[in-house]
Each structure stands twice: as C-alpha cells, then as structure tokens.
Amino acid sequence: MRLAADENFNGEIVRGLLRKVPELDLIRVQDIGLIGHDDPEVREWAASEGRILLTHDRVTIPDFAYERLAATRRMPGVWVIASRFPVGQAIEEILLLISCSRQGEWEGVVCHLPL
Numbered sequence: 016m017r018l019a020a021d022e023n024f025n026g027e028i029v030r031g032l033l034r035k036v037p038e039l040d041l042i043r044v045q046d047i048g049l050i051g052h053d054d055p056e057v058r059e060w061a062a063s064e065g066r067i068l069l070t071h072d073r074v075t076i077p078d079f080a081y082e083r084l085a086a087t088r089r090m091p092g093v094w095v096i097a098s099r100f101p102v103g104q105a106i107e108e109i110l111l112l113i114s115c116s117r118q119g120e121w122e123g124v125v126c127h128l129p130l
Contacts, residue, residue: 019066092121
C-alpha cells in the first residue's frame with residue numbers, strides 16, 4: 016500500500032504504523048519538501064505518486080478529492096482519521112485497511128475512520 020501523511024497528520028500514528036510494519040511505504044509530506052504547501056498541491060502530489068492520503072482534515076481535503084473526481088482526474092484515495100481517535104485504535108484500523116484491501120480498491124474513495 017502506498018500512503019502519504021499530510022503535514023498535520025499525527026506523528027505518533029505514523030511512528031506507530033512504521034514500528035509495526037517497518038516496510039510500509041509511507042511518506043510524510045514534510046519529508047519531501049511540501050511543508051507549508053496548500054492542500055491542492057499536496058493532493059496533486061499524492062495523486063501523481065499514486066498514494067492514498069492520510070489526513071485529519073475533514074473539511075478541505077475531502078472537498079479537493081471530490082473536485083478531482085468531478086473533473087475526472089485520478090484520485091488514489093483519502094483516509095480521513097478523526098483527530099480525537101485514540102492513537103492505538105487509529106493505528107489498528109489503518110493496519111486493518113492495509114491488510115484487508117488492495118491499493119486500487121481505494122481509487123476515488125474518501126474513507127472516514129473510525130469505521
């Protein structure tokens with residue numbers, strides 16, 4: 016699974032995911048020089064890289080995702096994780112999605128966690 020964590024995504028969740036699955040293909044936006052960039056640029060980068068975007072932003076990111084879909088542009092998927100969701104549970108639900116699905120199944124999908 017190819018994932019990208021947006022700038023404000025909880026670092027504890029990222030670290031927990033990588034601790035449990037060291038080989039997980041997860042890139043943080045700040046690690047590739049996109050820190051401070053606006054949401055459309057981040058979304059565009061994630062789409063061009065074929066990465067599902069992990070975010071806590073329930074307001075703007077899903078709207079940008081739906082705009083991409085309306086424009087018939089590729090949208091590899093967005094997983095919106097509630098910011099108040101306990102870290103351990105968020106890690107477990109993300110790992111469940113990874114283990115029970117394939118990358119292509121999330122194309123064009125905005126998923127809100129907890130399920």
